[in-house]
Amino acid sequence: MPERAGFNMAEIQRPRLSLGPILYLWPREQVFDFYAEILETPVEVIYLGETVCSKRRQLKPEDYWELAERITAAGKEAVISTLALIESEGELKTLKRICADQRFLIEAGDLAALEFLEGRPFVAAHSINLYNQRTLDFLIKLGLKRWVMPVELGRSTVADLLKYRPVGVECELFAFGRLPLAYSARCFTAYNRGLGKDNCNFCCGDYPGGLLVTTQEGQAFLNLNGIQTQSATVHNLLPALPEIRALGVDLLRISPQSQHTAEIIRIFAACLDQTLDPLEGTMRLRQLAPGELCDGYWTGQAGYRLGMALEAH
Amino acid sequence: MELVCPAGNLSMLKAAVDHGADAVYLGFRDDTNARHFAGLNFTDQQIAEGLKYAHDRRVKVFVAINTYPQPHNWKRWAAAVDRAAGLGVDALILADMGVLDYAAERHPQVNLHLSVQGSATNPAAIGFMQRHFGIKRVVLPRVLSLAQVAQLIQNISVPVEIFGFGSLCVMVEGRCLLSSYASGQSPNTFGACSPAAHVEWRDTPQGQETRLGGVLLERRAPGEPAGYPTICKGRYWVDGELRHAIEEPTSLNTLEILPKLLAAGVSAIKIEGRQRSTRYVTQVTQVWREAIDACTRNPQAFQTKESWRKILAAVSEGTQTTIGPYERTWH
Structure with missing residues (x-):
């Protein structure tokens, strides 16, 4: 979208920064240390909870609630995220227990969570398929307060939905990190170690940033994280910041990575505060990202493509 | 039934x-x-x-x-x-x-x-x-x-x-974006996984290559069977080994x-x-x-x-x- 004439940046509300849930299996202590570090950053909303694999129980719901209390005490908003794929009765029970807690806003990762959250405010994760205004209307009637756009949807659909959405309903974009692309019954980390999911030995813990998949000609392509398949490239919407502001997007999500997350948050925050140019910020992000940057989904291209910023530099 | x-x-x-x-x-x-x-x-x-x-x-x-x-x-x-x-x-x-x-x-x-x-x-x-x-x-x-x-x-x-x-399908249907990640079009948005317009087949000295949106999914020796190319059935390098990292062509x-x-x-x-x-x-x-x-x-x-x-x-x-x-x- 071209810059509008007479555009006054100060009149536009600044999107808030959010931190997505940790998608990888990190040791318990590292998780606590991570959030302690994050509390010192300018991020305003923090999502936390296990969204990928129910076998990962190094943190229980009680631990996440405790962290959420600390986050709230630090003046930030805590949101409890839930599993994206629910298969077993045990997973459903845990989900029900998480959804029974009324203290924090909850992010629904699967349709099952909608069943439990209906009638109170909730967030729809990017793993809930909200592609159009009628779905938005339907979920608003149930209590939707905020939704994270499915990651494959680009600026034209974001613009259309933002024009349509009622006051008080917030739109969040997955703005930085490896893209969550797919979920399966199979654990791909275990599969590639010659193990089954039932006897996985928690081998995903050996890959705090996921297990890289490279094409036969050396292109870093995918990143395996248990039952989740991510992009190997790192989605970055920072160059689109002026446009994102103009559209009225409410939140920008940064997805945690095993290193440099706090620094990445600070770069985004500086760009939001207009003390750093988004293209300069992107050059810095390139040094901190675990893979090449991409942004194709935003402009309606293949997700792995990079079109917005770096090619011009 | x-x-x-x-x-x-x-x-x-x-x-x-x-x-x-x-x-x-x-x-x-x-x-x-x-x-x-x-x-x-x-x-x-x-x-x-x-x-x-x-x-x-x-x-x-x-x-x-x-x-x-x-x-x-x-x-x-x-x-x-x-x-x-x-x-x-x-x-x-x-x-x-x-x-x-x-x-x-x-x-x-x-x-x-x-x-x-x-x-x-x-x-x-x-x-x-x-x-x-x-x-x-x-x-x-x-x-x-x-x-x-x-x-x-x-x-x-x-x-x-x-x-x-x-x-x-190896992934949960309706929530698999692998195809659009490589091609820009997914089952959700376009109604097809690996849309034909984005698929390339090419014979090279290294073998027959199949690509989706330019990404090399498979390079196979002459005579090796070839199914319709989808990302989840491709062969890639993982941990130093060349393999079907997600699923075999089955x-x-x-x-x-x-x-x-x-x-x-x-x-x-x-x-x-x-x-x-x-x-x-x-x-x-x-x-x-x-x-x-x-x-x-x-x-x-x-x-x-x-x-x-x-x-x-x-x-x-x-x-x-x-x-x-x-x-x-x-x-």
């Missing part, structure tokens, strides 16, 4: 009807359904003709409108629902909550099935869809083990349809667990393959009709016939078949 067969065109529909399908499923000629390929699918007039042919022989017709509209193209999905309802089809197979909401409100008399693309894998999700949209059937994503399918059926009041044969065949599926209370078996041929539909329908009849008559004595296995193996994509996620060790 109902046998639900694919119809990519009128000739396939007739073949399915003639060879023992209880129901056929099909789509309009656009991206409102998840088999949006050139030359495939039905005009309204063809659907009307197919409906008459099927209904005269007491076979049901389901129309899949199971992709995800966006604001700019929403009207086309709504119109597809209206058209299908107006034609008097036996059920609509839908995925998007907005489309379900629209169909339930505008056409309360029409049966709605929740598509596999609707990603409902547990009692709470299915109950949610039933309560809000009155779904009369759920098609399960290929993620649950047989034991989980059986348990699920005990905990819901919606009849369950499962995929029994054909191409194997397809689904649940024939040998048919008595268990019956005992679990599965209401319908779906055959994948609207993009295949009339010959495929003829052969697969014949085998599955015979098998379901034999199994229903006497489940304890059920044995797969060698002739069935040969026919199904000959029409399977890739070199091997699997029971897939229904078998726990697959996970």
Whole structure:
């Protein structure tokens, strides 16, 4: 979208920064240390909870609630995220227990969570398929307060939905990190170690940033994280910041990575505060990202493509 | 147990009807359904003709409108629902909550099935869809083990349809973006995984290469079999080894667990393959009709016939078949 004439940046509300849930299996202590570090950053909303694999129980719901209390005490908003794929009765029970807690806003990762959250405010994760205004209307009637756009949807659909959405309903974009692309019954980390999911030995813990998949000609392509398949490239919407502001997007999500997350948050925050140019910020992000940057989904291209910023530099 | 067969065109529909399908499923000629390929699918007039042919022989017709509209193209999905309802089809197979909401409100008399693309894998999700949209059937994503399918059926009041044969989606359907990551188009947005326009085949000195959106999915030696290229069946480097990192080029065949599926209370078996041929539909329908009849008559004595296995193996994509996620060790 071209810059509008007479555009006054100060009149536009600044999107808030959010931190997505940790998608990888990190040791318990590292998780606590991570959030302690994050509390010192300018991020305003923090999502936390296990969204990928129910076998990962190094943190229980009680631990996440405790962290959420600390986050709230630090003046930030805590949101409890839930599993994206629910298969077993045990997973459903845990989900029900998480959804029974009324203290924090909850992010629904699967349709099952909608069943439990209906009638109170909730967030729809990017793993809930909200592609159009009628779905938005339907979920608003149930209590939707905020939704994270499915990651494959680009600026034209974001613009259309933002024009349509009622006051008080917030739109969040997955703005930085490896893209969550797919979920399966199979654990791909275990599969590639010659193990089954039932006897996985928690081998995903050996890959705090996921297990890289490279094409036969050396292109870093995918990143395996248990039952989740991510992009190997790192989605970055920072160059689109002026446009994102103009559209009225409410939140920008940064997805945690095993290193440099706090620094990445600070770069985004500086760009939001207009003390750093988004293209300069992107050059810095390139040094901190675990893979090449991409942004194709935003402009309606293949997700792995990079079109917005770096090619011009 | 109902046998639900694919119809990519009128000739396939007739073949399915003639060879023992209880129901056929099909789509309009656009991206409102998840088999949006050139030359495939039905005009309204063809659907009307197919409906008459099927209904005269007491076979049901389901129309899949199971992709995800966006604001700019929403009207086309709504119109597809209206058209299908107006034609008097036996059920609509839908995925998007907005489309379900629209169909339930505008056409309360029409049966709605929740598509596999609707990603409902547990009692709470299915109950949610039933309560809000009155779904009369759920098609399960290929993620649950047989034991989980059986348990699920005990905990819901919606009849369950499962995929029994054909191409194997490895990811939860409706939430797989691998295709758009490489090509810009996904089953959700475009109605196709690996859209043909983005697929390249090329012979090189290193072997035959297949690419999607420029990304190399596979490079194989001369003579190695080649299925239709999808990202999940490609061969890549992982941890210093070249391998099928997600799944082998294999397809689904649940024939040998048919008595268990019956005992679990599965209401319908779906055959994948609207993009295949009339010959495929003829052969697969014949085998599955015979098998379901034999199994229903006497489940304890059920044995797969060698002739069935040969026919199904000959029409399977890739070199091997699997029971897939229904078998726990697959996970």
